[in-house]
Amino acid sequence: MLDTALFDAYFFDLDGTIFLGDRLLPDVEETLATLRKNQKKVMFLTNTTVQTREDCLLRLSKLGVDVLREEIMTAAYAAALYFQEKASTARVLIVGEPAMEREMMGFPIKLVQDPKVATHVLVGMDRTFTYEKLRQAADAVRGGAQLIVANPDPVCPVQGGAVPDTGSLARAIETASEASVSDVIGKPSPYYAQKVFQLLDVLPKRCLMVGDRLETDILLGKNSGMKTALVLTGVTTKRELEASEIVPDYILPTLGALHSGQSGEAGKR
Incomplete structure (x- = not known):
């Protein structure tokens, strides 16, 4: 089971992980609130070039997610x-x-x-x-x-x-x-990883990268020394996961598995 005590910082992809279109995904508010209550650092990482950080901030705020501009990297x-x-x-x-x-x-x-x-x-x-x-x-x-x-x-x-x-x-x-x-420049490049570590002042081994895409989110984490969690609320299917050479450390049915203590699919592979 995923032990949140292992991590000081959590990096989240946006589309497919936090929201899908104009809909907040299940358990997002509760998960983020729990992490912040436990004094964990949080940052949202996206490969978008058609939205500024301010645009992303506004979109998240409209969905009920409290976030600072400095917690967003595009x-x-x-x-x-x-x-x-x-x-x-x-x-x-x-x-x-x-x-x-x-x-x-x-x-x-x-x-x-x-x-x-x-x-x-x-x-x-x-x-x-x-x-x-x-x-x-x-x-x-x-x-x-x-x-x-x-x-x-x-x-x-x-x-x-x-x-x-x-x-x-x-x-x-x-x-x-x-x-x-x-x-x-963007995920999964070393430069992108270097910047987010600097901005949060964290060590890679104390970070968890959470996302729905193997070739960007999970590869970013694996290439930069983070632990990784694939959430099955976005583009990657179980069949694609089984066929891929990119293997996440954890598999989450929803983001809520980060704090709920449920095992199921949220265990280590």
Whole structure:
């Protein structure tokens, strides 16, 4: 059974773990309240680039989840931190939506629209992606700009199926430019993990990563020294879990298994 005394901090994915669409998932409020009552640190980790941290805060608040902006990490915000720390003089051409631009504008990072002067192309999910955007991004990369991907997700699950996400657009730019991605920022990248550990001031071995996606949430935890818990309220099915080489430390039927003491599927594999 999962022993919460082993952990000082809990990292939660959002969609499929905390909420599904506009619905809060079972046991979320009780679980978070219990963790906070027990003085555990909590942070919400998402690969979104189409919502700012403020957008995520508002969405959670509307669902009844008490959270601070500083307890939210998005792939877009992580990208802004990345450029501030690793390429402060960069001239960044963005392929993405306004939320990513707003996150970047909170930092002294120069955004450009001319592919000839861009030193980096930053790619996020873009539901208005066009041939012209593809051409400009490819021109910039062929001209020497580094291709930086905000998250590796090829698709984003939506009700009734899935839509192309950042990874699909990045692959198109790679093909058109005949170049490769230079770096990936979001889950499960080492940079993303490093940032959240720094922000919460915690040791990886004292953290639990909870999420519904094996290839991002669980892999983030396993690659960075955290224990991991897959919650079966999102995209990963039992059949997919059994077929995967990515094995979580714990399996939770709902988030409530973190504090309820129930065994069942919430035991170690």
